[in-house]
Amino acid sequence: MFENLRCPTKTCYGWVCEVEESPSSTFYGCGSCGNIWRSLEQLNVAIDKIISQYSYRKDVYSKSGSNWQAIDIDDEPEDYEELVDSEWDDE
Numbered sequence: 001m002f003e004n005l006r007c008p009t010k011t012c013y014g015w016v017c018e019v020e021e022s023p024s025s026t027f028y029g030c031g032s033c034g035n036i037w038r039s040l041e042q043l044n045v046a047i048d049k050i051i052s053q054y055s056y057r058k059d060v061y062s063k064s065g066s067n068w069q070a071i072d073i074d075d076e077p078e079d080y081e082e083l084v085d086s087e088w089d090d091e
Contacts, residue, residue: 005070006060006080008043008050009035013084016043044068056083 007014007030014032021027028043029036037043047068051058059077061068077083 003070004073005068006057007033007035008046008057009033010050010053010090011084011087013081040067054083054087056080 005016007016009030012030012033012035014030016028016030016037019027019029019036027036027038028040037046044067047057047061051061056077060071060080062071063069
């Protein structure tokens with residue numbers, strides 16, 4: 001599920017990975033910006049939020065049930081990183 005999942009943090013186009021702290025504890029984090037989500041639900045809410053702010057963000061996710069997942073990396077818009085980088089202009 002988390003292969004090639006783009007980070008839903010404003011101005012970040014890094015990758016989210018699943019991190020196992022212990023056999024019974026998992027969280028999700030972005031190695032580029034350092035943001036973490038303690039649950040899959042928090043990550044899904046963050047994706048919903050960034051899509052509502054920037055509609056082009058939806059182009060790198062697909063919904064499966066109540067969870068977001070990555071699209072195939074070859075199907076990402078060529079200018080995705082440029083678009084996300086332009087979010088700095090909103091600061």
